[in-house]
Structure formats: C-alpha cells, structure tokens
Amino acid sequence: MRKATTATIFILAATVLLPPRSATGDQPGPRCETVSGKLEEDPGGASCPTDHPNCFMGAIHGKKLEATTLFYGEGSVAAPPASPGWFAYSGVTTYTTENGAIVTRETGLVSNFTIPGAPGRASLSMEVITSGGTGYLFVNGFVDANRHVTSQVSGTICTP
Numbered sequence: 001m002r003k004a005t006t007a008t009i010f011i012l013a014a015t016v017l018l019p020p021r022s023a024t025g026d027q028p029g030p031r032c033e034t035v036s037g038k039l040e041e042d043p044g045g046a047s048c049p050t051d052h053p054n055c056f057m058g059a060i061h062g063k064k065l066e067a068t069t070l071f072y073g074e075g076s077v078a079a080p081p082a083s084p085g086w087f088a089y090s091g092v093t094t095y096t097t098e099n100g101a102i103v104t105r106e107t108g109l110v111s112n113f114t115i116p117g118a119p120g121r122a123s124l125s126m127e128v129i130t131s132g133g134t135g136y137l138f139v140n141g142f143v144d145a146n147r148h149v150t151s152q153v154s155g156t157i158c159t160p
Contacts, residue, residue: 030133030134030158030159030160031158031159031160032135032156032157032158033064033156033157033158033159034063034064034154034155034156035062035063035064035065035137035153035154035155035156035157036062036063036064036065036152036153036154036155037060037061037062037063037065037066037152037153038060038061038062038150038151038152038153039058039059039060039069039139039141039149039150039151039152039153040058040059040060040148040149040150041056041057041058041069041071041148041149041151042056042057042058042146042147042148042149043055043056043147044056044057044070048072049070049072052072054072054073055070055071055072056069056070056071056072056149057069057070057071058071058149060095060153062153064157065095065097065153065157066097066098067095067096067097067102068095068096069093069094069095069096070093070094070096071091071092071093071094071106072091072092073089073090073091074090074091074092075089075090075091076088076089076090077089079109085111085112085113086109086110086111086112087109087110087112088107088108088109089106089107089108089109089110090105090106090107090108091106092104092105092106093106093127099159100132101131101132102129102131102132102133102157103129103130103131103132104127104128104129104130104137105127105128105130106125106126106127106139107125107126107127108123108124108125108126108139109122109123109124109125110122110123110143111123115142118142119142119144119150120142120143120144120145121142121143122140122141122142122143123139123140123141123142123143123149123151124138124139124140124141125138125139125140126138126139127139127155129157129158132159133157133158133159133160134157134158135155135156135157135158136155136156137153137154137155137157138153138154138155139151139152139153140152
C-alpha cells in the first residue's frame with residue numbers, strides 16, 4: 001500500500017510541476033519587438049499607384065525596422081474650432097521589409113502652419129497594424145516647405 005501511495009504522490013507532483021501543453025503541441029507564439037527609427041518621406045508623384053495619386057513614399061532606418069514605405073490618405077477633416085489650423089486624417093501605410101509587408105491604419109493630425117521654433121509643420125499619428133502582424137507605431141515629426149516629412153517612429157511589432 002505504501003508503494004502505491006508514493007507512486008500516486010509522485011505522479012500528482014509531476015503533473016503539477018510540468019508545464020502545461022496545448023492540444024496543438026508546443027507551437028511558438030508571436031515574436032514581439034520594440035522598434036524605432038527615423039522615417040523620411042516625400043510626395044510620390046508619378047511613382048504613386050494610379051488609385052492613390054497623392055501618396056507619400058519613403059524609407060525608415062532604425063532599431064529592428066528597416067523598410068521602404070508607402071502612405072496614402074483616405075480622408076481628412078478640420079480639427080475642432082478651438083484648434084484652428086490643424087486637420088485630422090486617416091490612411092494606410094505599408095512598410096515593406098526583407099521579411100514581407102506590414103500594413104497599418106494610420107490616424108493623425110497635421111498643422112497647416114509652421115510651429116514657431118520648429119523645422120516646419122507638425123505631423124503626428126498613431127498606426128495600428130492591420131496585416132502582416134499585430135502591434136502599433138507612434139509617428140511624430142515635421143513637414144518642410146517642400147512637403148518632405150521627417151519623423152521619429154517607435155512602437156511594438158509582433159509577427160507570427
């Protein structure tokens with residue numbers, strides 16, 4: 001009887017101490033990376049897709065994020081009356097990396113005036129990843145007189 005009790009206790013202890021296993025096996029979950037970098041964009045002009053003739057094209061170089069970029073707006077509205085000179089916008093940004101594309105829904109604000117002491121008009125946005133992974137990116141920077149955009153990007157990208 002004592003051997004059965006010891007064996008039972010051992011089996012119960014082993015069951016409690018072993019890590020749980022899923023029914024699908026030990027598949028790894030998404031890999032999340034904290035990313036950051038400097039994004040430079042310009043109006044795409046003739047290089048824009050025909051269905052988005054006012055796109056911005058560029059590249060980002062930074063920590064764990066190297067990609068070319070394509071942004072196109074899908075709509076904008078004026079900011080509230082208490083914030084004249086600003087407009088809100090929404091659009092799609094595609095980051096094309098050596099490992100594939102990450103697509104985001106970008107929602108942001110841009111000033112119609114140069115910010116005193118700054119190198120141009122302010123631009124800031126939040127991007128939520130909608131394809132190619134999950135996560136988010138914060139983007140903030142300035143637009144100069146030639147519509148060149150220089151931004152700092154930071155966030156988290158999770159890939160399968």
